[in-house]
Amino acid sequence: MRARHERERESRRESIIEATEQLLNEKTFESITMDDIAISSDFAKASIYQYFKNKEELMMEVFSKILEIECHLIEEKCLSQTDPVQAMRNFIKFEIEFIRRYPWGPKVAATFPFRDYHAESCLLALYDQKKKLIAGIIQRGQTEGTFITSDLDVLTNMIISVSGGFANYFSTFISSDLQSPEIEMFISTIIKGITKGSSDE
Amino acid sequence: MRARHERERESRRESIIEATEQLLNEKTFESITMDDIAISSDFAKASIYQYFKNKEELMMEVFSKILEIECHLIEEKCLSQTDPVQAMRNFIKFEIEFIRRYPWGPKVAATFPFRDYHAESCLLALYDQKKKLIAGIIQRGQTEGTFITSDLDVLTNMIISVSGGFANYFSTFISSDLQSPEIEMFISTIIKGITKGSSDE
Amino acid sequence: MRARHERERESRRESIIEATEQLLNEKTFESITMDDIAISSDFAKASIYQYFKNKEELMMEVFSKILEIECHLIEEKCLSQTDPVQAMRNFIKFEIEFIRRYPWGPKVAATFPFRDYHAESCLLALYDQKKKLIAGIIQRGQTEGTFITSDLDVLTNMIISVSGGFANYFSTFISSDLQSPEIEMFISTIIKGITKGSSDE
Amino acid sequence: MRARHERERESRRESIIEATEQLLNEKTFESITMDDIAISSDFAKASIYQYFKNKEELMMEVFSKILEIECHLIEEKCLSQTDPVQAMRNFIKFEIEFIRRYPWGPKVAATFPFRDYHAESCLLALYDQKKKLIAGIIQRGQTEGTFITSDLDVLTNMIISVSGGFANYFSTFISSDLQSPEIEMFISTIIKGITKGSSDE
DNA sequence: AATGAATGAGAGTTCATTCAT
DNA sequence: TATGAATGAACTCTCATTCAT
Numbered sequence: 001m002r003a004r005h006e007r008e009r010e011s012r013r014e015s016i017i018e019a020t021e022q023l024l025n026e027k028t029f030e031s032i033t034m035d036d037i038a039i040s041s042d043f044a045k046a047s048i049y050q051y052f053k054n055k056e057e058l059m060m061e062v063f064s065k066i067l068e069i070e071c072h073l074i075e076e077k078c079l080s081q082t083d084p085v086q087a088m089r090n091f092i093k094f095e096i097e098f099i100r101r102y103p104w105g106p107k108v109a110a111t112f113p114f115r116d117y118h119a120e121s122c123l124l125a126l127y128d129q130k131k132k133l134i135a136g137i138i139q140r141g142q143t144e145g146t147f148i149t150s151d152l153d154v155l156t157n158m159i160i161s162v163s164g165g166f167a168n169y170f171s172t173f174i175s176s177d178l179q180s181p182e183i184e185m186f187i188s189t190i191i192k193g194i195t196k197g198s199s200d201e
Numbered sequence: 202m203r204a205r206h207e208r209e210r211e212s213r214r215e216s217i218i219e220a221t222e223q224l225l226n227e228k229t230f231e232s233i234t235m236d237d238i239a240i241s242s243d244f245a246k247a248s249i250y251q252y253f254k255n256k257e258e259l260m261m262e263v264f265s266k267i268l269e270i271e272c273h274l275i276e277e278k279c280l281s282q283t284d285p286v287q288a289m290r291n292f293i294k295f296e297i298e299f300i301r302r303y304p305w306g307p308k309v310a311a312t313f314p315f316r317d318y319h320a321e322s323c324l325l326a327l328y329d330q331k332k333k334l335i336a337g338i339i340q341r342g343q344t345e346g347t348f349i350t351s352d353l354d355v356l357t358n359m360i361i362s363v364s365g366g367f368a369n370y371f372s373t374f375i376s377s378d379l380q381s382p383e384i385e386m387f388i389s390t391i392i393k394g395i396t397k398g399s400s401d402e
Numbered sequence: 403m404r405a406r407h408e409r410e411r412e413s414r415r416e417s418i419i420e421a422t423e424q425l426l427n428e429k430t431f432e433s434i435t436m437d438d439i440a441i442s443s444d445f446a447k448a449s450i451y452q453y454f455k456n457k458e459e460l461m462m463e464v465f466s467k468i469l470e471i472e473c474h475l476i477e478e479k480c481l482s483q484t485d486p487v488q489a490m491r492n493f494i495k496f497e498i499e500f501i502r503r504y505p506w507g508p509k510v511a512a513t514f515p516f517r518d519y520h521a522e523s524c525l526l527a528l529y530d531q532k533k534k535l536i537a538g539i540i541q542r543g544q545t546e547g548t549f550i551t552s553d554l555d556v557l558t559n560m561i562i563s564v565s566g567g568f569a570n571y572f573s574t575f576i577s578s579d580l581q582s583p584e585i586e587m588f589i590s591t592i593i594k595g596i597t598k599g600s601s602d603e
Numbered sequence: 604m605r606a607r608h609e610r611e612r613e614s615r616r617e618s619i620i621e622a623t624e625q626l627l628n629e630k631t632f633e634s635i636t637m638d639d640i641a642i643s644s645d646f647a648k649a650s651i652y653q654y655f656k657n658k659e660e661l662m663m664e665v666f667s668k669i670l671e672i673e674c675h676l677i678e679e680k681c682l683s684q685t686d687p688v689q690a691m692r693n694f695i696k697f698e699i700e701f702i703r704r705y706p707w708g709p710k711v712a713a714t715f716p717f718r719d720y721h722a723e724s725c726l727l728a729l730y731d732q733k734k735k736l737i738a739g740i741i742q743r744g745q746t747e748g749t750f751i752t753s754d755l756d757v758l759t760n761m762i763i764s765v766s767g768g769f770a771n772y773f774s775t776f777i778s779s780d781l782q783s784p785e786i787e788m789f790i791s792t793i794i795k796g797i798t799k800g801s802s803d804e
Numbered sequence: 805a806a807t808g809a810a811t812g813a814g815a816g817t818t819c820a821t822t823c824a825t
Numbered sequence: 826t827a828t829g830a831a832t833g834a835a836c837t838c839t840c841a842t843t844c845a846t
Contacts, residue, residue, distance in 0.1 A: 027314075028229065028231060028312050030229060030231040030232055031231055031314075033818085033819065033820080034819075034820060034821080035818095035819080035820095043827085043828090044827065044828040044829075045820090045821090045828085045829095046821085046822080046823090046827075046828050046829075046830090047826085047827055047828065049820095049821070049822085050826070050827075054820075054821075055819095055820065055821090106311065107311045107312050110307065110308045110311055110312070110369065111229045111308050111311070111312055113228070113232075150382075150386055151382070154382065154383045154386060155386075157370060157383070158367065158383065158386065158387055158390070160370070161366045161367050161369065161370030161371070162363050162366050162367050162370075162387070163366070164366050164370070165362045165363050165364070165365050165366015165367060165369065165370075166359065166362050166363050166366060168311070168362065168366065169358060169359075169361070169362030169363075169365075169366075170362070181351075181352075181355070182355045182358070182359065185351055185355065185356075185359065186359055186363070188394070189359070189390070189391070189393075189394025189395070190390070190394070192390075192393055192394055193389070193390025193391070193393055193394060194390070206808075210808090210809090213809090234835080234836065234837085235836075235837060235838080236835090236836080236837095244810080244811090245810060245811045245812075246811085246812095246837090246838090247810075247811055247812080247813095247838085247839080247840085248809075248810055248811065250837095250838065250839080251808090251809070251810075255837075255838075256836095256837070256838090407829075411829090411830090414830090429716070430631065430633060430714045432631060432633040432634055433633055433716075435814085435815065435816085436815075436816060436817085437814090437815085437816095445831080445832090446831060446832045446833075447816090447817090447832085447833095448817085448818080448819085448831075448832055448833080448834095449830075449831055449832065451816095451817070451818080452829090452830070452831075456816075456817075457815095457816065457817095508713065509713045509714050512709065512710045512713055512714070512771070513631045513710050513713070513714055515630075552784075552788055553784075556784070556785045556788065557788075559772060559785070560769065560772075560785065560788065560789055560792075562772070563768045563769050563771065563772030563773070564765050564768050564769050564772075564789070565768070566768050566772070567764045567765050567766070567767050567768015567769060567771065567772075568761065568764050568765050568768060570713070570764065570768065571760060571763070571764025571765075571767070571768075572764070583753075583754070583757065584757045584760070584761065587753055587757060587758075587761065588761055588765070590796070591761070591792070591793070591795075591796025591797070592792070592796070594792075594795055594796055595791070595792025595793070595795055595796060596792070636839085636840065636841080637840075637841060637842080638839095638840080638841095646806085646807090647806065647807040647808075648807085648808095648841090648842090649806075649807050649808075649809090649842085649843080649844090650805080650806055650807065652841095652842070652843085653805070653806075657841075657842075658840095658841065658842090
């Protein structure tokens with residue numbers, strides 16, 4: 001059965017990717033060596049090249065994998081929510097949770113030389129997809145009159161960048177759980193900021 | 202006469218630091234080589250070692266330099282303001298401006314292996330200093346009853362991380378000037394979030 | 403099968419060590435470069451690092467190897483001799499032969515910064531072992547009344563240093579064979595010096 | 604006055620040489636850097652090149668200087684002695700003392716790449732001079748019938764190499780003074796070895 | 805004469821990648 | 826397919842020496 005082969009191959013790829021993710025928690029992608037990955041994944045160094053053309057491709061797969069997961073989870077956790085305010089709360093909570101799970105995500109996003117790697121195609125597309133999902137939530141809120149009517153793109157970017165900043169900070173300095181009052185305060189602030197004045201505005 | 206020498210030496214150090222800053226706009230500190238710096242600063246590679254013990258020391262100086270500048274500017278631009286709301290507005294605007302000038306700042310902060318370098322002492326102290334400056338603004342606002350009375354540390358961290366996130370995003374994706382409506386919207390959101398309800402809350 | 407691998411690896415290590423030994427005949431360990439060793443051993447420079455952690459480790463292995471060989475040979479060639487006088491003659495002859503084979507031995511011993519390298523443990527232990535072997539011969543001679551009864555340590559050190567001095571000189575300036583009358587004269591002198599007066603004394 | 608200049612220049616050369624001698628007590632000539640010498644001699648590195656063409660020339664001067672001193676002292680301390688046995692005793696004692704004062708002497712002699720440096724001329728001539736002095740003592744002993752009649756060159760080399768070996772060992776491992784019984788034993792052994800049998804032989 | 809500054813050449817070491825089995 | 830071995834290229838850093846004042 002060809003399928004069996006295929007499945008095993010995929011599983012070995014996956015374990016190399018996971019080993020790399022582990023390492024990314026401690027080091028930047030530039031200081032991770034193929035030796036590190038080999039040791040961590042329990043393969044011989046040369047074997048890794050049977051599954052990935054080179055270090056760059058491996059890294060790209062690692063990065064696009066978590067972007068894909070992120071998009072999937074956002075769809076699952078937020079888009080089901082019909083209330084835009086609740087959907088937005090869920091998104092922010094999710095973002096914090098997610099970055100706690102993959103703290104290297106924003107670091108990589110901040111430093112990976114996307115431009116140099118033709119692969120932009122793939123990664124940038126995923127970034128766009130995420131953006132569209134968030135934009136969807138906001139738009140719904142605007143349509144039903146809950147959210148302020150500023151430029152959609154502006155609002156989307158703001159939400160994403162600001163949540164990212166907070167989540168990154170949170171994952172770096174705070175070990176406490178997700179029930180922390182800090183989070184609730186942050187979420188309220190954001191929601192208040194984009195909600196048509198509970199007061200007025 | 203000695204002073205002249207000293208000044209010239211300092212100016213050469215400075216030009217190496219500036220060349221490094223240039224390079225940090227394009228690459229991470231790990232992928233910048235001493236050759237890059239040599240070419241960029243128009244010195245022979247070996248000459249750089251007359252001014253900095255090694256790559257690490259050079260990088261540390263680059264990083265601590267901008268942290269120092271940042272602290273100075275915050276003092277200058279914000280602490281003079283007696284109105285806490287205005288001081289906070291100034292801080293956020295400044296942060297955006299600053300990160301646009303030094304976009305590599307947050308990237309370095311996110312990826313530099315501070316732990317490994319005993320130099321924490323110096324850099325962490327500077328981080329603390331910045332935090333204290335912001336905390337000072339917030340505290341004044343709380344004392345005079347303008348800002349909400351949440352935990353000071355929580356509020357401070359939130360402001361810093363969120364402004365950083367936004368500024369980072371802004372410097373990465375937006376080339377437009379600082380009059381952009383996005384900025385105003387962001388600032389209002391934050392201010393609204395920490396101000397004792399103009400409405401209620 | 404594993405054993406085969408192991409054996410081949412060992413043989414490659416050995417050939418690097420031998421190349422280094424060759425070079426030590428012409429240069430000091432400090433002026434031998436990894437490039438020299440690479441060329442001499444017909445490996446790429448980088449390959450050497452698969453067999454030795456660094457230059458220091460390689461050198462240490464070279465040095466301890468000949469000390470081990472020396473100790474083995476002394477045991478084999480001298481300790482079997484029951485007559486202490488003959489054993490001592492054998493030792494001195496052997497020392498000359500040995501230093502002719504490895505002329506860099508005493509030079510290294512004289513200049514290698516053992517103190518700096520924690521490895522003292524290993525090398526100094528080997529030096530001690532050699533000393534004990536010679537001391538053994540002398541002690542036997544003292545016990546059976548042939549050798550003078552001076553302090554054992556004093557005698558041992560004298561024999562070793564003096565033989566070393568002679569052998570070193572011999573290997574540097576004399577190319578002739580081991581039947582040279584110089585050697586016989588040297589040996590007689592030493593033996594006479596430590597033997598209880600054939601005449602009196 | 605030209606002479607005054609000349610004298611000062613000479614005195615500065617001398618202080619650089621002395622600084623180098625200091626350093627040779629701790630390191631090999633290969634691992635001593637011009638920076639080391641500069642610091643040790645309290646000159647700027649570039650200034651050293653006003654007194655010595657290059658590192659090699661400086662080292663050669665250091666080495667030939669002590670050889671000259673050695674020759675002078677041998678003449679002074681031994682050749683005045685009319686009794687050959689006493690002259691030889693004096694020489695050996697002197698050698699030990701001298702090597703204690705300049706322990707790096709034999710190390711340099713063992714490792715300096717004389718062949719490569721055309722300067723052999725000078726250094727080898729000095730070695731020869733020393734040899735002739737010792738040979739002179741022995742010859743006198745042979746003529747007056749005290750020393751054995753072996754080949755003069757053989758005897759000379761033996762005495763020199765063996766005394767060197769002992770002195771080197773003594774200076775490395777023994778800190779005690781020159782009255783040590785080890786020295787007396789060594790000297791007796793040598794004298795006994797080259798003296799026409801007090802017993803017979 | 806004295807020296808701070810500058811540097812080419814080269815040292816040891818590492819790393820992503822390929823080769824050979 | 827899996828991997829031990831091999832390596833070119835590149836990196837950080839050092840050093841003897843020269844330059845410019």
